[in-house]
Amino acid sequence: MKGWLTAIHRLASPPVFYRVAGGLMPWCLALALLGGAIGLGWGLLYAPADYLQGESVRILYVHVPSAWMSLTIWAAMAGAALVALVWRTKVAEVLAVAAAPVGAAFTAITLLTGALWGRPTWGTYWVWDARLTSELVLLFLYLGVIGLHRAIEDPRRAARAASVLILIGLVNLPIIRYSVEWWSTLHQPASVRLTGSSIHPSMLWPLLVMAAATKFYFLWAWLARARVMLLATESHKQWVRELLEGARA
Amino acid sequence: MIAIDGLPVERLPQLPFVIGAYAAFFLVLLLDALQPWLASRRLRRELRARLARAGRREERPR
Numbered sequence: 031m032k033g034w035l036t037a038i039h040r041l042a043s044p045p046v047f048y049r050v051a052g053g054l055m056p057w058c059l060a061l062a063l064l065g066g067a068i069g070l071g072w073g074l075l076y077a078p079a080d081y082l083q084g085e086s087v088r089i090l091y092v093h094v095p096s097a098w099m100s101l102t103i104w105a106a107m108a109g110a111a112l113v114a115l116v117w118r119t120k121v122a123e124v125l126a127v128a129a130a131p132v133g134a135a136f137t138a139i140t141l142l143t144g145a146l147w148g149r150p151t152w153g154t155y156w157v158w159d160a161r162l163t164s165e166l167v168l169l170f171l172y173l174g175v176i177g178l179h180r181a182i183e184d185p186r187r188a189a190r191a192a193s194v195l196i197l198i199g200l201v202n203l204p205i206i207r208y209s210v211e212w213w214s215t216l217h218q219p220a221s222v223r224l225t226g227s228s229i230h231p232s233m234l235w236p237l238l239v240m241a242a243a244t245k246f247y248f249l250w251a252w253l254a255r256a257r258v259m260l261l262a263t264e265s266h267k268q269w270v271r272e273l274l275e276g277a278r279a
Numbered sequence: 280m281i282a283i284d285g286l287p288v289e290r291l292p293q294l295p296f297v298i299g300a301y302a303a304f305f306l307v308l309l310l311d312a313l314q315p316w317l318a319s320r321r322l323r324r325e326l327r328a329r330l331a332r333a334g335r336r337e338e339r340p341r
Contacts, residue, residue, distance in 0.1 A: 084293050085293040085294060085297055086293040086296055086297060088297050089296065089297055089300040089301075092300060092301060092304040093300070096304070131311065131314065132311060135307050135308065135310070135311040138307055139303060139304050139307050139308070142300070142303040142307070143300040143303060143304060146296045146297075146299045146300040146303070147296065147300065149291065149296060150291040150292075150293050150296050247308065247312075251311060251312060251315065254315040254316070254319070255314075255315045255318075257315075257319070258315050258318045258319045258322060261319070261322055261323075261326070262322055265322075265326055265329075270326065271330060274323065274326055274327055274330055275330070
């Protein structure tokens with residue numbers, strides 16, 4: 031336990047985080063590409079078409095993992111935001127904000143692919159249904175965090191303001207998650223739960239592989255963005271100077 | 280295919296929607312992946328230029 035705490039404490043140092051993140055990134059990207067290739071190959075070529083939805087069920091291999099990511103990323107941002115506000119570490123501040131564009135990307139994918147699945151399945155691209163609307167609100171929240179962070183010049187004040195918004199936006203996660211149970215929605219309830227799934231294994235496995243691939247992609251993109259932000263905020267520090275001189279030599 | 284009201288409905292061709300969804304998925308993720316890479320290149324170039332300027336200032340005789 032003490033070893034873990036020491037390791038986490040050490041990671042709060044920007045140069046250590048920069049180096050460790052740089053070491054992890056190629057692994058995350060490799061696993062994301064491998065998982066993506068297996069999951070998409072499986073989902074597009076081997077998984078059967080659905081007896082009701084037909085071929086459009088294949089959209090769900092990108093829609094569902096993206097929807098899971100849109101919620102997971104906000105939860106990860108909230109964890110970092112809490113650490114940033116309580117312990118005021120620069121790395122946590124950067125991590126809280128750096129994930130927002132990736133979260134916005136996954137939320138946009140969720141809405142776009144959902145609309146493209148909805149048209150042949152429901153007969154419409156969009157309905158003002160509780161699940162769809164709360165997901166749209168999540169996209170606006172992501173854009174709000176990005177906008178707020180850019181609007182304030184001092185990066186540390188900007189990160190703290192964004193962290194507060196992230197923690198407030200946490201309210202939206204249970205609304206999205208339980209919207210299909212609290213309200214009568216066109217969107218179906220969850221088919222995959224921690225307790226089990228109602229999806230046949232031939233369709234479930236490619237979905238889970240894609241879910242793992244998107245998580246590794248997120249880790250890669252998160253670390254990549256956090257490294258750039260750290261470099262920008264620490265640009266006057268000696269370690270950045272040494273890093274740049276070392277890279278040039 | 281039968282709609283909720285029990286009337287038969289015409290099934291739309293599904294392939295264009297599947298292709299569109301995958302195109303959107305890859306396009307958005309590609310843009311997302313390129314952004315930090317481009318930002319890192321730009322920032323490193325700026326910082327190196329700043330470093331070089333500072334180096335020249337230090338070398339200049341007073």
